[in-house]
Amino acid sequence: MESPITAPFGQWKSPITSTLLGADDVQFETIATSNGKIYVVECRPKEQGRGCIVEYSGPEGRDVLPTKYDSRTKVHEYGGASMIAFNGQIVFTDRETQDLHQLDPSTGHVERITNTDIALRYVGTSGLADEQAKCGWVLAIEEDHSKPLASEIRNRLVAVNLQSKEIVNIASGDDFYSAAQFSPDGSKVCWTQWSHPDMPWTGARLYLAKWDNGKVTDVQLVAGVPEKESVSQPRWGPDNTLYFTCDCSGYYQLYRLNAGSSKGQRLALRGLEEVEFSQPDWRLGGCTFVSLTPTSMIASYTKDARWSFILIDLTNDTWHDLNLPVETSFNTAYILDITDTQLNTIKAASDFPMPASLVSRPEHISFPRVHDYQATSGTLPPLIVCLHGGPTSQTGTGLSTTDQYWTTRGYAVVWVNYGGSSGYGRAYRDELNGQWGILDTADAASCVSYLASTGKVDPNGVGIRGGSAGGYIVLQALCDYPNLFSGGNSLYGISNVRALCEHTHKFESHYAFALLFEPGASEAEKERIFKERSPCFKADKITAPMLLLQGDEDMVVPLGQAEEMVEMMVKVGRHPKLVVFKGEGHGFRQAKNRIDAVEEEEKWWKKSLLKL
Incomplete structure (x- = not known):
């Protein structure tokens, strides 16, 4: 056995290259099954x-989608669920047209289903092959962008006839719709809907109705209360029992609605009353549970940022942990044989043979919120503090190629699930209301203070990075804690919260209000908060080197946010670096841009943390 090579922290040679991270790592967007076959949407950086x-x-x-098509939807801007499969056919949304298309996977033949207007976007959510009526139907969300303002965008739930191409209105009048599903026997439909100021995780409501070949009757509200409790992931069991998650207890728990009932009942899973069986629906198509038979269900839940998988006996609501070792593998699609709990790999996001000796094991930590900092001495690794976006989201403990990229070079990495993150119950999510840009930033700073006090990291070499709302925390932290951080990387982050509220897309156009303002805040109070919580107006407080990475087609956090931050920093004598990636939106998908982003960041940490 060779002796370890001695080298400074941050300068270790790693087998994980920027090309591996940026080009070779595919992303899985959607998985569906039909007629015994599995279909996966693979987002490929090497194919733009x-x-x-x-x-x-x-x-x-076997690739079944002709190369001229790109299975991606822009509904709600974040997209997701761009493909469904049923009766041996696939219905997908093509990125260029945003229309629904039908694909015969056996021949590769594609037929356009909707062909209405370039201002309309569609995403299919469920399909029904009605043999008796000699036709097929697809439930879909329709999003109308024919008018320019976010407040003028209209969403509705529709059904599309695959033969006649007729589009039938199912539900309209609310701001958003999601998760529509046909029942297995084709007699019912269910869906969720909500309106501003709610987000789907604050007050989405579940509806149920009868379905008869294009006609919907007897619509009933099943669960959900605006601004109070939320429902997600309605999904039918094979016996037409409707299952869903609801956070009315303070945690996203599993519920069932039996045929003929008007009110759902919580699955009494003893010992799991304070775990979460769902997560905020930023993207369409989330799935954390599936009914296997009328009496069994597989489900996943999160506790302490770790996802576990269980098998549930629905006859008596008992369960057992499947102990699946998925956290030690890169992003991978598996087939699970529940008879012997065997995982068989379908496709791994990367075929890189990661040596076990290089894998950094995650450790969940809790730390007190403090505001005093004391440096420690010694040769310790530089720390990269990572902040997830949202801010209503979460970072779990699964194996991340990006994290391993840094740890195998000698950096320590910590992800902060700050107040407002999901996975810890509704009360923890609600902590950020009125405190956005304060509590989350303080939690990031408190984490640094805690890690420094344990002697695990170099307090004089701390960088902070994050995307979107995480990028906002980066900018806020560099303003409010200028002596704590040695450098920052804001990826498509927010610098002006007023501009965000005025110009962001429809899905999030009311989201920031509850995060920024207490109920009943006066206009004068709102003006004060807009300025105090906008890093661009505090640029003179930033002393650490600042990197900004941004796409020029970002509709969530537009390029103007980064440009304004740079302009304000230059005015006060600072020298930030802005890198703009052409053709990229809210996140980077193209191989070259992903590689360049990684390499720009590594150069930045060498400069700001290692002082090279």
Whole structure:
């Protein structure tokens, strides 16, 4: 056995390259099954981020989507669920047109289903092959962008006839719709809907109705209260029992609505009353549970940022942990045989053979909120503090290629699930209301203070990075804690919260109000908060080197946010670096841009943390 090589922290040679991270790592967007075959949407950086539909009927995959198509939807801007499969057919949304298309995977033949207007966007959520009526239907969300303002965008739930191409209105009048599903027997439909100022995790409501070949009747509210309790992931069991998650207890728990009942009942899973079986629906198509038979269900839940998988006996609501070792693998699609709990790999996001000796094991830590900092001495690794976006989101403990990229070079990495993050119950999510830009930033600073006090990291070499709302925390932290951080990297982060509220897309156009303002805040109070919580107006407080990475087609946090931050910093004598990636939106998908972003960041940490 060779002796370890001695080298300074941050300068270790790693087998994880920027090309591996940026180009070779595919992303899985959607998985569906039909007629015994599995279909996966693979987003491929080497194909400019194209979403390709791949069929798996054995160990080898087969591309079934012609190369001229890109399976991606822009509904709600964040997209997701761009493909459904049923009756041996696939319905997908093409990125260029945002129309629904029908794909025959056996021949590769594609037929356009909707062909209405370039201002309309569609995403299919469920399909029904009605043999008796000799037709098929698809439930879909329609988003109308024919008017320029976010407040003028209209969403509705529709059903599309695959033969006649007729589009039938199912539900309209609310701001948003999601998760529509046909029941297995084709007699019912369910869906969720909500309106501003709610986000889907604050007050989405579940509805149920009868379905008869294009007609919906007897609509009833099942669960959910605006601004109080939220429902997500309605999903049918094979016996037409409706399951869903609801956070009315303070945690996203599993519920069932039996046929003929008007009110759902919580699954009494003893010992799991304070875990979360769902997560905020930023993207469409989330799935954390599936009914296997009328009497069994597989489900996943999160506790302390760790996802666990259980098998539930629905006859008596008992469960047992499947102890699946998925956290030690890179992002991978598996088939699980529940008879012997065997995981069989369908496709791994990367085929890089990661040596076990290089894998950094995650450790969940809790730390007190403090505001005093004391440096420690010694040769310790530089620390990269990472902040998730949202801010209503979460970072878990699964194996991350990006994290391993840094740890195998000698950096310590910590992800902060600050107040407002999901996965810890509704009360913890609500802590950020009125405190956005204060509590989350203080939590990041408190984490640094805690880690420094344990002697695990170099307090004089701390960097902070994050995307979107995480990028906002980066900018806020560099303003409010200028002596704590040695450098920052804001990826498509927010610098002006007023501009965000005035110009962001429809889905989030009311989201920031509850995060910034207490109920009943006066206009004068709102003006004060807009200025105090906008890093661009505090640029003179930043002393650490600042890197900004941004896409020029970002509709969530537009390029103007980064440009204004740079302008204000230059005015006070600072020298930030802004890198703009052409053709990229809210996140980077193209191989070259992903590689360049990683390499720009590594150069930045060498400069600001290692002082090289």
